[in-house]
Amino acid sequence: MSCSSSHDSTNLSKEIIDKINAHPCYSEGAHQHYARIHLAVAPACNIQCNYCNRKYDCSNESRPGVTSAKLSVEDAVKKVLYVGSDISQLSVVGIAGPGDALANPKKTFETFRLLQEKTPDLKLCLSTNGLRIADYIDEIVKYNIDHVTVTINTIDESGEIGSKIYPWVHYNHKKVWGKEGARLLLQKQLEGIKMLTDRGILVKANSVLIQDINGKDLPNVAKKLKELNVFIHNIMPLLSSPEFGTKFGLDGVPTTTDQEVMEAQKACGVDMKLMSHCRQCRADAVGLIGEDRGDEFLKDSFIDMSFEELEVSYDLEGRKQKHKTIENWRKHLELANNRIKLEKASKKELSSNGKTKLVAVTTAGEGMINMHFGSAQEFLIYEAGNKAIKFVMHRKIESSYSGADYGVDYDPIEEIKNSLKDCDILLTEKIGECPMSDLNEIGLICDENYANEPIEKSVFDSVQKHFYQKTKEIG
Incomplete structure (x- = not known):
């Protein structure tokens, strides 16, 4: 029997294993050991999703698009240094909103530039709807962003399904509505994903399961993702409580059940490697997947500290030693689990x-x-x-x-x-x-x-x- 280890090593090259080993989103084996931080530096968005409502200062809601506060570029990098000095298992920093990372390119890439300089041990990620990947592929490569998440909910070329999810798409300084906008978005998503995978960048595709709208199309999405060499597919439940204030929530479209997600995973897993441990994190999430320690690292805690102070407390060598300890523990754990x-x-x-x-x-x-x-x-x-x-x-x-x-x-x-x-x-x-x-x-x-x-x-x-x-x- 060929069993996968906690390092997800089955049939993967050493290069890919090295990329995902300490990444809690791309490796199920890593998600109980390594932490991530999301930086809310990207408030604007270039599409409207009926399942999204970008909210600020909503500490009781755990879902994409929600954050307690927007951050400037410098404050965001200070926060990473401050969090990294306390959470030594921090391994990944991502920009995931609260809007779209590539709808805010100046802030996004300036943040990544500073992170490369100040925190060279961290993996860099961004999340996007895919509309503008092609426009910024060179910058993604330039700043060594080797993990990109793209949300793609349908590959229906008619735009019929997409128009029920996205009322409009904003591209080239104008709004494109309905089916035409959905077709444009799909075209740009597929083009962008291919550009990423052709350059060796690992792509995670997110799909929101909206049972009566795109449920039957998700297996087709999985087939297309495999053709495009996407690394992993994440099927997420629609979160649709009325208090979230989303169009779907206010219209009474029901939240997806756990059992519906399992059925979709079964149908899509025939073709694609699936991510099953996603928590649909906030735009300012901090800590291990499954926990959010954001309230412990509010802006007032680090805003008056200098970069010099923060870099000393970040203790790059101490963090490297901690990661070695984690890897040693994982090896012993793997032996105990008998593969x-x-x-x-x-x-x-x-x-x-x-x-x-x-x-x-x-x-x-x-x-x-x-x-x-x-x-x-x-x-x-x-x-x-x-x-x-x-x-x-x-x-x-x-x-x-x-x-x-x-x-x-x-x-x-x-x-x-x-x-x-x-x-x-x-x-x-x-x-x-x-x-x-x-x-x-x-x-x-x-x-x-x-x-x-x-x-x-x-x-x-x-x-x-x-x-x-x-x-x-x-x-």
Whole structure:
């Protein structure tokens, strides 16, 4: 059996492994060990998306387009130095809005220029809708931006699907409306993606799943992305609560369910390597994927510090040593996990009888089951059989069980039960008797016996213990 390691090394060249090894978005194995920071230096956007509403000072919302404040170029670079001095596992800095990075080219590339000078150890990324990649491909190459995320939601050449997602596109100093605008955007996206991959730049494609609009087209998107040598495809759920103020939210278009995302992943994963650990981060996100420490690094903390002070505290050599320690830990973790994870696998590859189980895990990172159930605001979901396992997705909840605000209309355990209703086992560091009893009611086995153990091996072993060994005993 050919299993992928936590370094995602299956069938990849050494050059690509080196590029993604410490990148938490491009490597699922890295996302519990390395942190990222997004810089909100790009407020303007050149398209209108019905699922987007750029908001400022919305600390309670975790989704793209939202930020607490815009930053100047110098302040953004100061923030990176300040955060990097505290979060030594920081490995990536990206510009992802709150608008579009390439609709704000002067600020975007001046920020990257300064980052190259001040923080040479960090990987540089940008996110874009793809409309202006071709116009700035030389600058992307010049500043060694070797990871680019492009949001592409349809490849319908008629513009019919795109016009339902994008009312207009702004290009060459004019707005292009409806189907014509959607066709223009698609043309520029495909042209730009090819330019990037032809130059060896790794491309992650984001697609927002809007079930009744582009759900059937996403497998076609995946096929086209493979043709264009895109590295990884990220299928994201539509976030559409009315309070977000988006067109879709106000029109009552429903938020995409976890189960709908899983079905789309299954259909698209036939052709493309999928990203399953995305958290749809804010434009000012800080920390590990799955956490946001942005409130700890507000502008007042670093604005009066000089670049000289910040560069000393950044401690480039100390950070390099920390990353060596992380890599050593990952090697030991890989050995402990027995290399039992497959990246792309059918049920038959995971299980000798073609039947698998879903396992939910609470974790604070580092590849371990090290979070109390009451503190969890998300669950990692794995699919497991008696041969191997694979990571499927993460599932967020509105609030942790113990930290929830128990209002009249809100019961946290009901949300958790709904989120985990198709799961068979919950692995957690600790869980109280009351929530355990509630979860047992939906047939969910809660197991604390793997506390502070490696996730992947524990997922595999727990399924053997609770299901396959029982089957043998009965037989």
